Amino acid sequence: MPHPRVLFIARELKISTRTVVDWSNFCREVCIEWCSTHSNDKIGGPGKIIEIDEAKEGRRKYQKGRVLEGQWIFGRIEKGFSKLFIVPVENRDASTLVPLIKKHILPGSTIMSDCWRSYRNLNKEGFQHFFCELQHTFCGPRL
Secondary structure, X not given: OOOHHHHHHHHHHOOOHHHHHHHHHHHHHHHHHHHHHOOOOOEEXXXXXXXXXXXEEEEOHHHOOOOXXXXXXXXXXXXXOOOEXXXXXXXXXXXXXXXXXXXXXXXXXXXXXOOOHHHOOHHHHOOEEEEEEOOOOEEEEOO
């Protein structure tokens, strides 16, 4: 049974679900290729805001419940510019993410993130760090 989103797109565009899946895969590959060729430069710097986050790309078993299989990815984007970076990571701990942040984001940048514990010490790494508690929609400095 195709995903409800696939069924919706197929119905709206009057095309087969197979065509929807093929185009989705093609678009995903184009995005991955674009990201891999446009993400080598460092971004940010004093006065620049960088948003960072990690997510798990994957699928749900039988299209139900939480994601069970997949790949963790880490990314960042500079607000107001089309500069971004997305990379697969084995895990989301500080020993994995902080070196990536230091490699791809210039010191003095303002970093916005969620409250994930791996980002706790970014102020000590030369960044101004703000966090958002999504369940409370509160954003403030990481002290």
